[in-house]
Amino acid sequence: MGSRHFPARTVLFERETSGVTYRVPALLHIPCVAKLLAFAEERLSVDDAHANLLVLRRALFTPHQAQYMRALETATLAHHRSMNPCPIYDELTGMVFLFFIAVLGRTPEAFQIITGQNAARLCYVTSSDQGISWSHVTDLTQQVIGVSIEDWATFALGPGHGIQLKSGRLLLPAYAYHIDCKECFGKLCKTTPHAFTFYSDDHGQSWQFGEFIPNLQTVECQMVSVDEEDGSNVLYCNARSPLGFRVQALSTDDGAVFHSGQLVQRLVETPHGCHGSIIGFQAPISQSGFSFQMPTWVLYCHPTSSRSRVNLGIYLSTFPRDADSWTEPWVIYEGPSAYSDLAYIELPYPDLSITGIPAIAFACLYENGVRSPYEQISFSMFTLHEKPCQFLYY
Numbered sequence: 001m002g003s004r005h006f007p008a009r010t011v012l013f014e015r016e017t018s019g020v021t022y023r024v025p026a027l028l029h030i031p032c033v034a035k036l037l038a039f040a041e042e043r044l045s046v047d048d049a050h051a052n053l054l055v056l057r058r059a060l061f062t063p064h065q066a067q068y069m070r071a072l073e074t075a076t077l078a079h080h081r082s083m084n085p086c087p088i089y090d091e092l093t094g095m096v097f098l099f100f101i102a103v104l105g106r107t108p109e110a111f112q113i114i115t116g117q118n119a120a121r122l123c124y125v126t127s128s129d130q131g132i133s134w135s136h137v138t139d140l141t142q143q144v145i146g147v148s149i150e151d152w153a154t155f156a157l158g159p160g161h162g163i164q165l166k167s168g169r170l171l172l173p174a175y176a177y178h179i180d181c182k183e184c185f186g187k188l189c190k191t192t193p194h195a196f197t198f199y200s201d202d203h204g205q206s207w208q209f210g211e212f213i214p215n216l217q218t219v220e221c222q223m224v225s226v227d228e229e230d231g232s233n234v235l236y237c238n239a240r241s242p243l244g245f246r247v248q249a250l251s252t253d254d255g256a257v258f259h260s261g262q263l264v265q266r267l268v269e270t271p272h273g274c275h276g277s278i279i280g281f282q283a284p285i286s287q288s289g290f291s292f293q294m295p296t297w298v299l300y301c302h303p304t305s306s307r308s309r310v311n312l313g314i315y316l317s318t319f320p321r322d323a324d325s326w327t328e329p330w331v332i333y334e335g336p337s338a339y340s341d342l343a344y345i346e347l348p349y350p351d352l353s354i355t356g357i358p359a360i361a362f363a364c365l366y367e368n369g370v371r372s373p374y375e376q377i378s379f380s381m382f383t384l385h386e387k388p389c390q391f392l393y394y
Contacts, residue, residue, distance in 0.1 A: 006331075006332060006333065006334070007332055007380040007381060007382040008380060008381070009333070009368075009378045009379070009380050010378060010379045010380070011376045011377070011378050011379075012038055012040075012057050012069075012365070012377055012378065012379050013025075013040050013055070013057075013069065013376065013377040014375070014376045014377075015374065015375050015376070019044065019045050020042060020043065020044060020045075021042075021043045021044075021045060021046045021374055022040045022041065022042055022043070022055065022376075022377050023040065023041050023043055023046065023051075023339070023367060023374055023377075024040060024041045024083070024084060024085065024159050024275075024339055024367075025038065025039070025040050025159075025160075025339060025340065025341050025365040025366060025367065025377050026038075026039040026040070026085040026086060026087055026158065026159055026160045026161060026341050026365070027039075027160070027161060027341040027342065027343045027363060027364075027365040028087040028088070028089055028096065028161055028343065029089075029343040029344065029345055029363070030089055030096070030130050031091070031345075031346065032091070032094070033130055034345075035058060035059060035130050035131070036058070036059035036343065036345075036363060037056060037057075037058055037059075037087060037096070037130075037131045038056065038057045038058075038059065038365050038377075038379065039054055039055070039056050039072075039085040039087060039098065040054070040055055040085070040377050041053075041054060041055075041082070041083055041084075041085065042054070042055045042071065046372075046374045048083070048108060048109065049081075049106040049107070049108050050081075050106070051081040051082065051083045051103070052081055052082070053071045053072065053073070053075070053076065053082055054071070054072045054075045054082045054085050054098070054100060055069055055070065055071050055072065056069070056070055056071075056072055056131060057069050057070075058130075058131050058132075059379075072098070072125065072134055074125050074134050074135065074136050074137055075098060075100060075123070075125045075134065075137060076102070076137060077102040077121060077123060077137060077139060079104065079105060080102035080103055080104055080105070080121065081102070081103050081105070081106070082100050082101075082102055082123075083100060083101050083102075083103055083156070084100055084101050084156045084157045084158055084159040085098060085099075085100050085158075085159060085160075086098070086099040086100060086157040086158035086159055086160065086161070086162055086172055086173070087099070087161055087162065088161065088162030088163065088164065088170055088171075088172060089164070090164060090168075090170060090203050090204060091164060092168055092203065093203050093204075094128065095126055095127070095128055095203070095204065096126060096127040096128075096130065096131060097124050097125075097126050097162075097170070097204055098124060098125050098126070098127070098134070099122070099123070099124040099157050099158075099162070099172055099198075100123055100124070100157065101120045101121065101122065101123065101155070101156050101157055102120070102121040102123045102137075102139070103119050103120050103121075104119040104120075104121075105119075107119040109154055109156075112153050112154035112177070113153045113154060113177050113191050115153070116153045116179050116182065116191065117153070118149055118152055118153060118154050118155070119154065120154050120155055120156065121139050121141045122139070122140045122141045122144060122145060122155075122157075122198070123137050123138065123139050123140065123141075124137070124138055124140065125137055125138070126204075140207060143207075144198065144207045144208060144209065145209070148209075151178060151179050152176040152177060152178060152179070153176075153177040153178075153179050153191045154176070154177050155174060155175065155176035155177070156174065156175060156176075156220070157172055157173065157174050157198075158172070158173045158174070158220065158221070158222065159220065159275065159339070159341075160173070160222055160275070160277050160340075160341040161222070161277075161341060161342075161343065163223060163224065163225060165225050165235075165254055166225070167201075167254065168201065168203070169199055169200065169201050169254055169255075170199060170200045170203070170204060171197050171198075171199050171223060171235075171254075171255050172197060172198040172199070173195065173197060173220075173221045173222050173223050173237070174195070174196055174197060174198055174209070174221075175193055175194060175195045175196065175218060175219050175220060175221060175239070176193070176194060176196065176212070177191040177192070177193050178191060178192055178193075178194055178212065179191050180192055192217060193217050193218060193219045194212030194213050194214075194217075194218055195212070195213045195218035195219065195220075195221040195237055195239045195247075195249070195258075196209055196210050196211060196212045196213065196255075196258070197209065197210045197223065197255035197256075198210075199254070199255055199256075210251075210255050210256040210257060210258070211256065211257045211258065212258070213237065213239070213247070213249045213258045213260075213261045214258070214260055214261075215260045215261055216241060216243065216247045216260075216261040216262075216263070217241055217242055217243060217247075218237075218239035218240070218241055218247050218249070218261060219239060219240040219241065219242075219273060220239065220240040220273075220275040220276075221237050221238060221239035221240065222237075222238060222276070222277055222278045223235055223236065223237045223238075223255065223278070224236045224238075224278050224279065224280035224296065224298050224320070225254075225280060225296070226280060226295075226296040226298065226320055226321070227282075227293055227294065227295055227296045228293075228295055228296075228319075228321075229293065229295045231293050234250045234251065234252055234321060235250065235251040235252075235254055235255050236248065236249075236250060236278075236280075236298065236320050236321065237249045237250070237251070237258060237261075238264075238267075238276065238278045238300060239261070240269065240273040240274065240275055240276065241263075241269060241273055242269075242272060242273050243263060243269070244263075244268065244269055244306070245263045245264055245265050245267060245268055245269055246263070246264045246267040246268075246269060246276065246302070247261040247262065247263060247264065248261060248262060248264050248320070248323060249261035249262070250321060262323055263323070264323045264326070265323070265324075266315075266323070266324060266326040267300065267302065267315065267326060268304075268305075268306040269306065270303055270305065270306065270307070270308060270309050271306075271307070271308070274302065274303055274309055274338055274339070275302075275338070275339040275340070276300060276301060276302035276340065277300070277301045277302075277340045277341045277342040277364075278298055278299065278300045278301075278342065279298070279299050279342040279343060279344050279362065280296045280297070280298050280344070281296065281297055281298075281299070281344045281360060281362075282294045282295075282296065282297075283295045283296070283297050283318065284384075295318070295319070296320075297316065297317065297318050297320075298316070298317045298320045299314055299315070299316055299342060299362060300314070300315040300316075300317070300326065301313070301314055301315075301332075301340045301341075301342050301364055301366070302315075302340070303337055303338065304329045304331060308336075309336060309337060309338040309373045310334075310335060310336050310337060310373075311331050311333070311334055311335070311337065312331065312332055312333040312337035312340060312366055312368065313329025313330060313331045313332065314329060314330045314332055314362075314364075314382075315327055315328075315329050315330075316384075332364065332380060332382065333366065333368050333378070333380075335368065335369070335370060336368065336369045336370070336371065336372055336373040336375075337366060337367060337368040337369075337373050338366075338367040338368075338373035338374065339366065339367045340364055340365065340366035340367070341364070341365045341366075342362060342363065342364050343362065343363040343364075343365075344360065344362060345360065345361045345362065345363055345381075346359070346360055347359040347360065347361055359383070360383065360384075361381050361382065361383050362381065362382055362383070363379065363380070363381050364379070364380050364381075364382075365377060365378070365379050366378055366380075
């Protein structure tokens with residue numbers, strides 16, 4: 001990590017001459033069939049309030065497939081705009097869930113925060129055929145959030161992938177602006193953002209939400225299940241923050257409750273913060289020694305500058321609960337760049353393996369451009385040894 005090498009890049013979504021812009025990437029790997037699903041928001045302009053539909057491209061290791069992008073027309077609620085794609089795959093049932101928020105009309109998030117009038121709904125669609133066809137939309141807001149929505153000025157998911165734990169629990173990263181003081185001289189006084197999880201222990205038939213990260217302000221987030229060398233396991237959350245650095249927090253009960261968050265001063269934030277992605281993977285055997293179990297290493301992707309959204313970098317931690325364990329970044333895109341989503345992949349080709357151990361690679365779907373971070377959404381693959389790979393999108 002740390003060379004001037006840039007992995008190969010394929011543009012999957014690109015701003016149109018009409019002004020239609022693609023933002024907020026989400027990437028899901030389906031290991032049993034070696035497929036990748038790449039999602040994004042289609043917006044009428046770059047503005048959040050002009051979000052429209054969610055779109056999808058599918059990827060295979062198989063060549064010679066025609067390329068196309070499709071709109072997910074069932075992933076909508078009437079009079080709402082679809083935002084924050086958050087896909088998750090249940091390896092036990094083969095079901096793909098695409099969660100998202102549906103926001104009423106053109107209501108901005110800032111208006112909801114200022115007024116305390118939530119306009120977001122918790123929704124999902126499912127696919128049982130790896131993203132070829134999708135169900136009608138389900139609105140879970142009343143069933144899952146219920147009266148708690150009265151204390152949330154607004155909320156959102158991820159964005160980016162959710163995860164499944166070894167227990168089978170499905171976990172969705174989320175955040176909400178909690179209304180700390182509902183009225184002060186006739187006006188809303190204060191809201192504070194907190195990251196948390198939505199989770200399901202019955203393969204998505206029912207959902208509930210956990211407690212907020214209690215202390216520091218945390219917004220868009222992602223999570224990783226981390227096995228440690230002593231045999232313990234923690235759920236690790238890495239969250240956007242307006243505090244100048246990322247915030248991390250740990251849960252020892254699979255996301256129901258988080259301990260207090262801490263600032264990660266090796267991971268700087270851009271002004272006002274920016275979404276970042278994390279992915280966990282088993283440490284290489286050659287690095288693990290004779291520990292009780294194979295520990296989890298974590299990759300993190302985020303713009304590397306504290307001044308603006310530029311120079312997208314990949315960071316590695318071999319012991320993520322230690323906030324000082326992150327490496328210096330490897331910049332994989334030099335220039336304007338913003339949101340991203342990572343995926344971990346075991347490559348299926350025998351000639352890419354050593355002594356029978358599957359070769360591993362990482363995929364990244366990220367916003368980038370020349371003058372603005374929101375001109376394109378690109379796709380790259382790389383390994384820990386900085387060897388780029390490519391998928392063919394169809």
